[in-house]
Amino acid sequence: HLWGRPYECDKCQECFSQKKTLLIHQRMHSGRSGRVLWCSYSGKTFSHPSNLIWHQRIHTGERPYQCNECPKRF
Secondary structure, three states: OOOOEEOOOOOOOOEOOOOOHHHHHHHHOOOOOOOOOEEEOOEEOOOHHHHHHHHHHHHOOOOOOOOOOOOEEO
């Protein structure tokens, strides 16, 4: 089942919900990815690695910083 992800990569069988995400993914296989970085969770694209890292924390729940006053993390 594709579960709402009808666009399948013919190289690795990974599936995507949007055709544009598949096309970006396929550039990775061809070696033409350039400066486009993409989130493997959502397919969202970024031009700066730091923006991708911050975005992926939404998916992973990572909170790398802790408040100096209390145990809360952000």
